[in-house]
Amino acid sequence: MYLLFVDESGTPPKPELDAHAYFVIAGLVIPEDRWSGMHEKLSGLKRASKYRGEIKWRFFAPNNNDPENPMLGWDQGKRNEFRERVFSIITETKSCRIIAGISEAPTAYALGNVQSPSDLYFRTYKVVTERFQYLLQDITKTSGRDSYGLIVADHRGRGDDDRMRQQHERLVRETGRYTSNYANFIEGLFFSPSHMSVGIQLVDMVAGAIWRAQTHRDLIWLEKLRPSFRAAPTGQIDGWGICRFPKAGWRGSILT
Template sequence: MHLLYLDESGHPCDPSSEFFVLAGFSVFERQTHWVETQIDPVAARFSATNPREIEFHGAPMRGGKDEWKGVPPQDRVQAVVDILSLLADRQLSLRVYACVIEKSLFQKQDILSRSYMEVANCFDSFLKNEFRKDKNNAQRGLVILDKSNYEEQIQTLSHVFKHVGHANGQLRNFAEVPLFLDSKASRLIQLADLIAYWIFRYYQSGDIRGFEFIKPYFARFGSPNSQMYGLHEFVTQATTARLAALPSATYPFPTPTQKVVVPTSVPSSP
């Protein structure tokens, strides 16, 4: 089974922001433990006695709020970089999915449903493509999200998309309706939060730093003539032009912390 962890950034009804982002990543079920074990050591830098109390949440980390108050900016930024760099780990095979909506293009009540439809349909197409490549690899998918006010709406959308259909067809490869977890208890939801937040920062504020880390890992699959891409944008031409003209970051992200490789055995003395 493949699991798709999602979170949102922005709000359809918030007049202070122009964009809404629903984003996250998919991972094979057997890899979830290994993702978590890569994130926990980052948390231990900030609480050696109880690293589970540390929650990686995009906005508080950038702003130095909540449990991140008093943590030096360079340490907060390094933590973000080290977690987002997990997307580059080929053994984990993480794939990013996102829908970005410029809110002026949609009715407020349609923003969440459209973004969920795009992301869920792309993930469903990935599962279908895996089966096409290998008839013995009939994988199912499950969507997991942070608990929010959208829970009932997304449950309803998922049921409709699976049993009735949506604009692009039907969801045929989902094992169950979406599950909702407390982000405090799930490192993988926290990773999805960071992905959604830094994609939002790119479109809303022109902050390219996190997006540069994420961009190479958007899902790509299918045939050359009908390749699917994990990023779905609904933005104005003005936004496209603004983003294309962005300069390089004045204060770019640092390189990821090099992981310490612990040898599996100690060589015997000569």
């Protein structure tokens, strides 16, 4: 069994935005037999560092002095050192894989069938689910055994969760020319509050690193995660570990 934890970076931009605006949904695939070890490593790191609370990408910003930030009073060097150790928990777990979707909002809205932030969110989520299905198929072929997965998302609010659950169900159950066959998925979409989920906290960090790389071309943290991305045999992550939506007409830089 493989668990796909998903979380977004930021909120889906609105249609009226003219500038390049990107939205990211990242996924972290953790085999069930590796989850416990990663949980213990993260818990141990928090204890050793006297970090109390959940981990969020935004807490690492140089000017984040929110009272709720567990790193309040830490200098940037100490914050970055802690962040690197968090990322090492992912990269040292060799069977973990990162998959993600990036939407270029103005290009997506120009399609005509994306008309709201909710549409943009779902279309970005869709490409992540497709890459998860492809990954499960790859693992099945390599191992010779059927491999199955389920998805756990960050709790966003009852209305948002209900709508997302219904969209997920239609996506998985309906097949057609433009829809993947999700033969390796189990059950529906599950939700967990981030402060109660190690997987959601880790993937929040992944989403932040990808958004930062795409929006500001700051590749430092993306490169630290590169060994864990689903990739082509050549090492390329575009189209494999990161899927752009929409691919046609993409205006911005491409994370390769």
